[in-house]
Amino acid sequence: MKIFPFALLLSLPLILNGCNTMLSSTADEVSNSKSAKPTEYIVQPGDVLTISVWKEKDLQGDVSVRPDGGLNFPLVGDIMASGKTVEELRKDIAAKLGKFVPDPVVTVIVKQSLGYQIFVIGKVNKPGAFPAVRNIDVMQALSMAGGPTPFASLNNIKILRRVNGEQKAISFKYSKVEKGVDLNQNIVLQGGDVVVVP
Incomplete structure (x- = not known):
């Protein structure tokens, strides 16, 4: 029983060193994320x-x-x-x-940047067009539109996007993103995108 505290005392520098390593690696990750180059602005019609x-x-x-x-x-x-x-x-x-x-x-x-607008329609409190002066993802767009109404079908949200003249629909399940799951759904919107909340 007397040996245990002594062994713990000997291993204390190793434990503290491990903590310092963890802290420094976390700091490196934060500094790397801060130094990452932001997405460049894409010119849009109307700009x-x-x-x-x-x-x-x-x-x-x-x-x-x-x-x-x-x-x-x-x-x-x-x-x-x-x-x-x-x-x-x-x-x-x-x-x-x-x-x-x-x-x-x-x-x-x-x-x-008059051309860079996103649109939120359907069962939201403030549907309409919103100028995007910075990168805006789907959750932020829903927030700008006052959030969904109580009767909105949150797991059937669609983002309509025109690519090379063709319209495509991107699915968005609100409940998953709200729980921190499948976060890659929360894409950064492009000028002209329409978020449809049924």
């Missing part, structure tokens, strides 16, 4: 972009992305913008301007 070329006063101004996803800019002409990140669009514009302006320094800024 207003500010495009400027350094030292070229005639090549700057606000441009709206048309419903077909294109935009028009001096010397560049018509260019597809929708579906591209801001950086991809900036590179495309710079490449086209390179024929007329040596080494153009192009800046593209999203002035208004």
Whole structure:
């Protein structure tokens, strides 16, 4: 009986070292998650972009992305913008301007993200269109819509998304996500997505 406390005392540094290792690995995971690059903004029809070329006063101004996803800019002409990140669009514009302006320094800024809207319809307290100024997942969208009504069929929610001109439906079971199960259902919504709560 007297040996046990002594053995415990000898093993105490090992236990404490194990705790420190666990704490440091958890801290590493947190710091890694914080340093992860956030999803880049995808340009949508209806967005207003500010495009400027350094030292070229005639090549700057606000441009709206048309419903077909294109935009028009001096010397560049018509260019597809929708579906591209801001950086991809900036590179495309710079490449086209390179024929007329040596080494153009192009800046593209999203002035208004009017095109990035999500829609929540059906049995929610505040159905409607919601501008998405940041990444919004399904649960957040339901919260923005005031939450489901008492008669909503929570395990039959659908997200309607148009991909390459074709509409597809993505299933969402609220009760599973609410319990912390099958969380990959809680996808980040894209501009134009419609959350249907039957």
